[in-house]
Amino acid sequence: MSDERLRALAERLAEDVCRSYRLGPDEAVEKILAVWRADRAFCAALSGAPDAEKFTRTRIYKDAATKARKAIYFGLRRYCADDKALAAACEELARLPKDGDAAPLLKTIAANHASTAERAAHLDLFWNEILSALGEARSLIDVGSGVLPVLFPFARAPSLQHYLARDRDGAAVRAVEAYAGWRGDGRLTARRWDLKDGWDAGETFDVALMLKIVPVVARQEPALLETLARVPARRVILTGSKEALVKRRAIARRERNVIEGFARDAGFRVSHTFETPDEIGLVAETG
Numbered sequence: 001m002s003d004e005r006l007r008a009l010a011e012r013l014a015e016d017v018c019r020s021y022r023l024g025p026d027e028a029v030e031k032i033l034a035v036w037r038a039d040r041a042f043c044a045a046l047s048g049a050p051d052a053e054k055f056t057r058t059r060i061y062k063d064a065a066t067k068a069r070k071a072i073y074f075g076l077r078r079y080c081a082d083d084k085a086l087a088a089a090c091e092e093l094a095r096l097p098k099d100g101d102a103a104p105l106l107k108t109i110a111a112n113h114a115s116t117a118e119r120a121a122h123l124d125l126f127w128n129e130i131l132s133a134l135g136e137a138r139s140l141i142d143v144g145s146g147v148l149p150v151l152f153p154f155a156r157a158p159s160l161q162h163y164l165a166r167d168r169d170g171a172a173v174r175a176v177e178a179y180a181g182w183r184g185d186g187r188l189t190a191r192r193w194d195l196k197d198g199w200d201a202g203e204t205f206d207v208a209l210m211l212k213i214v215p216v217v218a219r220q221e222p223a224l225l226e227t228l229a230r231v232p233a234r235r236v237i238l239t240g241s242k243e244a245l246v247k248r249r250a251i252a253r254r255e256r257n258v259i260e261g262f263a264r265d266a267g268f269r270v271s272h273t274f275e276t277p278d279e280i281g282l283v284a285e286t287g
């Protein structure tokens with residue numbers, strides 16, 4: 001069958017998909033083609049169809065379109081976009097000499113996690129807010145860190161000697177561990193951990209980062225909000241997203257309500273609020 005015919009249909013579906021989902025047309029076309037090329041029955045039906053226009057009204061086309069949409073939806077819902085690219089960057093980082101340039105590898109790692117990828121265009125603004133809320137903190141726990149610690153500007157936070165990243169996602173933790181190993185200065189450590197495991201006895205941090213995690217927990221495991229509220233830190237920096245992970249939909253107001261409600265129920269005192277182009281945040285004192 002001519003690939004042009006398949007591509008023309010994919011481009012047409014991609015236009016529609018991109019109106020509701022957060023991805024560009026070229027990316028959408030490639031994802032649709034990947035699903036369709038693996039579907040022999042669909043390819044055979046398309047090559048036997050005399051009229052491509054009429055074909056889009058058949059059950060087999062509609063099912064294939066739904067299958068491609070679902071693949072795109074579930075792909076976008078994953079935080080780690082490409083596990084292989086992430087693993088390759090981590091391996092390279094492990095081999096990189098101490099005086100090598102880690103920046104391109106760190107950029108690849110960050111680009112492969114949805115939460116850090118969406119901050120790429122305004123990272124400076126974001127770090128200005130976080131660093132100003134950190135003040136002279138010496139210790140920090142990053143709860144549900146994703147791969148954010150690989151971008152942390154350690155040089156701009158000289159007081160911070162202990163950054164502990166925790167996440168349940170093994171790929172994200174391996175990436176942070178690879179970076180911590182390359183740094184080799186002991187300031188950053190990473191641990192695979194699930195919120196349901198709770199906190200270690202006796203640990204206390206100056207600051208806890210809870211970036212884009214409170215709304216996730218509120219949605220997926222609301223019973224664990226109580227554990228989050230007992231975070232062993234004096235100050236907490238909480239954020240939520242302005243746009244949904246998958247759909248092109250503004251969610252700032254909803255996310256603000258969730259993080260404000262959480263802070264109120266936890267008995268935190270909000271001392272500052274901030275905003276970046278894709279995120280809303282609160283700084284709160286826990287004591």
Ligand SMILES: C[S@@+](CC[C@H](N)C(=O)[O-])C[C@H]1O[C@@H](n2cnc3c(N)ncnc32)[C@H](O)[C@@H]1O
Pocket residue numbers: 079115116143144145146147148166167168169172193194195196210211212213216217221224
């Ligand atoms: C929206 S991402 C935010 C990542 C990072 N904080 C950032 O802002 O770039 C949420 C992160 O929380 C982690 N997470 C969600 N539920 C968790 C849980 N119950 N225990 C540990 N980590 C969790 C996910 O694996 C994911 O990396």
